[in-house]
Every structure is written in C-alpha cells, then in structure tokens.
Amino acid sequence: MRTFGWPEFLFILEAARWTVALSLIAFIGGAIGGLIIALARTSDSRVLQTLSSGFVQILQGTPLLLQLFLIFFGAPVLGFDINPWIAAGVALVLNTSAFLGEIWRGTIQAVPVGQWEAAEALGLHYVARMRDVILPQAFKIALPPTVGYMVQVIKGTSLAAIIGFAEVTRAGQIINNATFQPLLVFSVVAAIYFALCWPLSLLAARMERRQAAALAR
Numbered sequence: 001m002r003t004f005g006w007p008e009f010l011f012i013l014e015a016a017r018w019t020v021a022l023s024l025i026a027f028i029g030g031a032i033g034g035l036i037i038a039l040a041r042t043s044d045s046r047v048l049q050t051l052s053s054g055f056v057q058i059l060q061g062t063p064l065l066l067q068l069f070l071i072f073f074g075a076p077v078l079g080f081d082i083n084p085w086i087a088a089g090v091a092l093v094l095n096t097s098a099f100l101g102e103i104w105r106g107t108i109q110a111v112p113v114g115q116w117e118a119a120e121a122l123g124l125h126y127v128a129r130m131r132d133v134i135l136p137q138a139f140k141i142a143l144p145p146t147v148g149y150m151v152q153v154i155k156g157t158s159l160a161a162i163i164g165f166a167e168v169t170r171a172g173q174i175i176n177n178a179t180f181q182p183l184l185v186f187s188v189v190a191a192i193y194f195a196l197c198w199p200l201s202l203l204a205a206r207m208e209r210r211q212a213a214a215l216a217r
Contacts, residue, residue, distance in 0.1 A: 008175045012171045172186055
C-alpha cells in the first residue's frame with residue numbers, strides 16, 4: 001500500500017488542468033448556446049419561445065449526472081462512438097446553455113421598457129435593436145450572476161469522474177484506491193476546488209456590490 005506524498009499530490013494537482021479545460025469548454029460553448037436561448041426566449045416568435053422554453057425546462061429539470069449518462073451510454077446505442085471527453089463536454093455545454101440562457105433572459109428583460117420603446121421609435125429592426133441598445137445594457141447587468149455561475153460550472157465538472165474523465169475528482173479516486181487515505185486525499189481535492197472557485201466567488205460579490213452602488217446613485 002502506498003502512502004500519500006508529494007508525487008500523489010502532484011498527480012491530483014496536474015489533473016486540475018483538465019478540470020479547468022473542461023470548465024472553459026463548458027462555459028464558452030454554454031455562453032454561445034445561452035445567448036441563442038436567451039434571444040429565442042425574448043423573441044416575438046411563439047415557435048422559438050416554445051422550443052427554447054422546452055429546452056430549458058428539460059435541462060434544468062433533470063440532473064446533470066443523468067444527462068452525462070444519457071450521452072455517454074446512449075450515444076453507442078445509437079451507433080456513435082463517444083469518449084469521456086466528448087460526452088462530458090457535450091453534457092456540460094448543454095446544461096450550461098440552459099442555465100445561462102435563463103440568467104441572460106432575465107437580464108435582457110430587466111432592461112427598462114423605455115429603452116425598448118425608444119429603440120422601436122427610432123425604427124431599428126430586431127438585430128440592430130438588440131445589438132446596439134438592449135444587449136449592451138443587459139451585459140452589464142449579467143456580469144455578476146454569470147461570473148457566479150462559473151463556480152457552479154467548475155463544481156459540476158466533478159461529475160465527469162463517474163464516466164471516467166480524469167479530472168481532479170477522478171484523480172482523487174485513483175490515489176485513494178492506492179493509498180486508502182480518503183480523508184487526506186479528498187481534503188486535497190476539496191482544497192483544489194476551493195482554490196479554483198473562491199476567487200470567482202469574490203469577484204462576483206465585488207461586481208454585485210459595485211452594481212448596487214451604481215444603481216443607488
């Protein structure tokens with residue numbers, strides 16, 4: 001039986017790069033999907049509203065773990081060869097799209113009605129109205145909750161360990177199976193997640209305070 005030491009710590013720490021990489025994939029892909037969902041949810045088209053609302057309700061109404069299982073184990077049944085990287089990335093992008101889409105829908109709708117009416121009075125078509133008037137204002141409102149949600153994305157990557165993706169949690173499981181020191185090993189894993197998430201939590205809180213101070217003026 002091995003004893004937990006410096007090599008084991010480095011093994012877990014090095015796995016953090018895959019956690020960060022998967023988080024970035026999830027956030028960037030989710031940001032693109034979330035913007036599409038938010039625009040569809042606030043569009044004048046009933047069809048787009050219904051489809052985007054159904055997507056959000058399904059993704060938010062089912063556990064991320066179940067979504068991972070459906071993609072990882074379901075894809076081979078449909079004839080698609082899929083590895084843990086792709087399965088985890090697709091599941092997290094879809095899940096992040098649903099949540100960011102709802103967050104951003106709220107911030108778009110939080111833009112004062114007068115701004116919408118002014119844009120319409122100027123004769124701006126939908127694309128110009130959103131690009132030049134609504135989205136720049138919604139972007140400022142959306143920053144704090146978006147940064148805060150990044151913390152959830154990072155923590156959500158830990159579920160990818162279930163399908164064999166070698167991120168921090170999976171590395172911890174491997175080392176624990178070799179050392180049988182779960183308290184020490186998973187304390188290290190928790191400390192790494194804390195180091196990744198805490199700065200983002202502080203940044204989100206700071207943004208919220210600055211935004212509240214700006215609105216109070």
